[in-house]
Amino acid sequence: MHTTTSAHRLGALGLAATLAVAACGSDDAASDGGGPDSAPASSCADAIEAPTPAAATGSTAAMSDDAMDDDAMTDTTDGAMDDDAMDDDAMDDDAMEMDMSAMDMGDASATPASDVDGAALACGEFELLDSRPSGYDDVAGSAVIARSDAGTTVTTRLTGLLPNVDYVSHLHEDPCSDSGGDHFQFVDGDVEVPPNEIHLLFTSDGQGEGFMTAENDAVAGDDAVAFVVHPVEFIDNKIACVDFAADDPDAVAAAIESGPAFDESQLEGMAGTDMDEMDTDEMDMDEMDTDEMDTDDGGSADDGGSAPDPDDDG
Known part of the structure; x- marks a missing residue:
C-alpha cells in the first residue's frame, strides 16, 4: 500500500471535485434555474440509480456457465446437477475450507x-482501459464509495457489458492513468480477498447491465482512490476504471480519521489467500442453487489469465 499522506491524497481529490460534478452527472442546479446563491446538489448522491431487484444479481446467485468448472460437476439429462454424480474428491470437506459466503x-x-446516512461520498464515471478484451467498447457507468461510522460501502452500476457474464471489481490504490495499480488493502500483505480487500462480484443481466454493492466494517483509507472492473473469466484484463472525486474532501478526511479501524484478527488463518485459489472446488456450494446451474455449454474460469488478443489472427 502506498504511504502517501492524507493531505496529499485529499488535495488531489479536492482538485478533482469540480470534475466530479460533470463525471457523476450533477447538473441539477443549472437545470433548475438556480442562481449563484443556490446550494449545489451532492453530485455523488445522484450518481447511481439502483435497478429493480429482479435486475440485480450477485455473488450468491448461480454462477454463469463460463465461470463453472466442468471437472467438478456432471450434468444429468435434464441439465440439473446430479449430486450423486459429483466428484467426491473435489467436494470433500478440505475443498470446502474456503467458504465464499463468509466473504462479503x-x-x-x-x-x-x-x-x-451521514457518509462522506466520492464517485466517478468509468473510463475504458486499453487492456479490455474485445466486445467491451460500449461499457459505461459509475461507482460511488461511502465512508461513515458504519465503515465503507461501494456501489457500482454498468451498462454495455456482455450479457449473463460474471464480473469482479475492486478498489485500487493508483489512478486510472496507471490502470488503477494494485488492489487497495487494509493490511499490506498476501491476503488478497475480503475482508482485507473490497470486492464486488456480480453477473450481468440479459441486457448487459450490472449492479452491486459491497460493505466493509472498516473505513477505507485515503489510498483507495480508484475502482476497476474485470471479467471473471479473463481476470487479468481490466475493462474500465473510475477515479474517485470527493464531494467534500474535508468530510472524507474526517471520516477516515474518525471511522472504525480494520480488525486484523479477521485475517487469522488467511495468509496467502488470493483469487487464484477461489475456483469452483472451493466455493460454498450451499450458497448456489444447483437447480439453476446449466453447464451444457462448458467453459471454465480456471483457464484464468488473459483474453486472446483481438488483433492476433492465431
Whole structure:
C-alpha cells in the first residue's frame, strides 16, 4: 500500500471535485434555474440509480456457465446437477475450507453507497482501459464509495457489458492513468480477498447491465482512490476504471480519521489467500442453487489469465 499522506491524497481529490460534478452527472442546479446563491446538489448522491431487484444479481446467485468448472460437476439429462454424480474428491470437506459466503463480495439489496446516512461520498464515471478484451467498447457507468461510522460501502452500476457474464471489481490504490495499480488493502500483505480487500462480484443481466454493492466494517483509507472492473473469466484484463472525486474532501478526511479501524484478527488463518485459489472446488456450494446451474455449454474460469488478443489472427 502506498504511504502517501492524507493531505496529499485529499488535495488531489479536492482538485478533482469540480470534475466530479460533470463525471457523476450533477447538473441539477443549472437545470433548475438556480442562481449563484443556490446550494449545489451532492453530485455523488445522484450518481447511481439502483435497478429493480429482479435486475440485480450477485455473488450468491448461480454462477454463469463460463465461470463453472466442468471437472467438478456432471450434468444429468435434464441439465440439473446430479449430486450423486459429483466428484467426491473435489467436494470433500478440505475443498470446502474456503467458504465464499463468509466473504462479503456484494449484496445487491444492500443500501447503496449514495444512500448511506451521514457518509462522506466520492464517485466517478468509468473510463475504458486499453487492456479490455474485445466486445467491451460500449461499457459505461459509475461507482460511488461511502465512508461513515458504519465503515465503507461501494456501489457500482454498468451498462454495455456482455450479457449473463460474471464480473469482479475492486478498489485500487493508483489512478486510472496507471490502470488503477494494485488492489487497495487494509493490511499490506498476501491476503488478497475480503475482508482485507473490497470486492464486488456480480453477473450481468440479459441486457448487459450490472449492479452491486459491497460493505466493509472498516473505513477505507485515503489510498483507495480508484475502482476497476474485470471479467471473471479473463481476470487479468481490466475493462474500465473510475477515479474517485470527493464531494467534500474535508468530510472524507474526517471520516477516515474518525471511522472504525480494520480488525486484523479477521485475517487469522488467511495468509496467502488470493483469487487464484477461489475456483469452483472451493466455493460454498450451499450458497448456489444447483437447480439453476446449466453447464451444457462448458467453459471454465480456471483457464484464468488473459483474453486472446483481438488483433492476433492465431
